[in-house]
Amino acid sequence: MPLHAKHIGWSRGGNLVLDGVTVEPAPGETMGLLGPNGSGKSSLLTVLAGVEKPDSGEVLLDDTDIRSLRRRQIARRVATVEQHADTELDVTVTDVVRLGRIPHRGAFGGDEAADTVAIERALGHTGMLDHRHRRWHTLSGGERQRVQIARALAQEPDELLLDEPTNHLDISHQLELLALVSELPMTSYIAIHDLNLAAMFCDRVVVLDRGSIVAMGTPADVITEELVSHVYHVRAQVTLEDGIPQVSYRRAMRVAATHHAPLPRV
Numbered sequence: 001m002p003l004h005a006k007h008i009g010w011s012r013g014g015n016l017v018l019d020g021v022t023v024e025p026a027p028g029e030t031m032g033l034l035g036p037n038g039s040g041k042s043s044l045l046t047v048l049a050g051v052e053k054p055d056s057g058e059v060l061l062d063d064t065d066i067r068s069l070r071r072r073q074i075a076r077r078v079a080t081v082e083q084h085a086d087t088e089l090d091v092t093v094t095d096v097v098r099l100g101r102i103p104h105r106g107a108f109g110g111d112e113a114a115d116t117v118a119i120e121r122a123l124g125h126t127g128m129l130d131h132r133h134r135r136w137h138t139l140s141g142g143e144r145q146r147v148q149i150a151r152a153l154a155q156e157p158d159e160l161l162l163d164e165p166t167n168h169l170d171i172s173h174q175l176e177l178l179a180l181v182s183e184l185p186m187t188s189y190i191a192i193h194d195l196n197l198a199a200m201f202c203d204r205v206v207v208l209d210r211g212s213i214v215a216m217g218t219p220a221d222v223i224t225e226e227l228v229s230h231v232y233h234v235r236a237q238v239t240l241e242d243g244i245p246q247v248s249y250r251r252a253m254r255v256a257a258t259h260h261a262p263l264p265r266v
């Protein structure tokens, strides 16, 4: 069973940030995390990564509560790409991607040949091979994002946690990256704002609203005009193209937040 969350409750600053959240992807599934700003997507990813401990419920990896696993055991299986990864150090692209190999090092060092293969493959997957000697601080925002994804792939995880991985990328690289993630054999959780991209590349999506799951299922089942109106308070037209929902937003037609009662949680 892949990394999954059961009945997670988590409070911060007196607010219930995650309220009874259960997410159970199938092996290899690409699971989109949707929802407005502040709905709990990043919080769920940090709890899934074992960085934050839930107040209630549990995160399970191979049916083991990750609280009982050591950091290195988790890092060999789970790779995370955060929204704003940065470094002040004067390092090259390859140096950053090599960080992904740290969990695989034993007390007597690592396997140099395996490290090189994993690093090259990750740079190739993200189109960064030609940039491998470039210094981190000379890269554009989108190039940095691709390097962070290469670092996560070099970790050779079974589970990938991505927090808005496409927010700095041009449309061509957004499509390329999401196609790559959806085709990789690992189970992926992707927090993403773009409903059309989520519809194209996620096997299933979870919609969070104020810390609770209000919808979960295939994009075609979940991404509907009613959902966009209820959760985002925006009018949109949703059509199905080859079974994939396509959302067109209506300009200046914001639905009053009071117009609808909140969706019940699922």
Ligand SMILES: Nc1ncnc2c1ncn2[C@@H]1O[C@H](COP(=O)(O)OP(=O)(O)OP(=O)(O)O)[C@@H](O)[C@H]1O
Pocket: 012, 013, 015, 017, 035, 036, 037, 038, 039, 040, 041, 042, 043, 044, 191
């Ligand atoms: N450490 C914290 N202390 C206080 N509040 C927190 C903390 N971490 C998260 N929150 C609050 O929890 C809520 C969920 O935040 P989170 O970052 O998970 O949302 P999100 O869905 O990822 O939002 P966005 O789309 O803006 O990235 C927000 O209201 C946020 O202010």
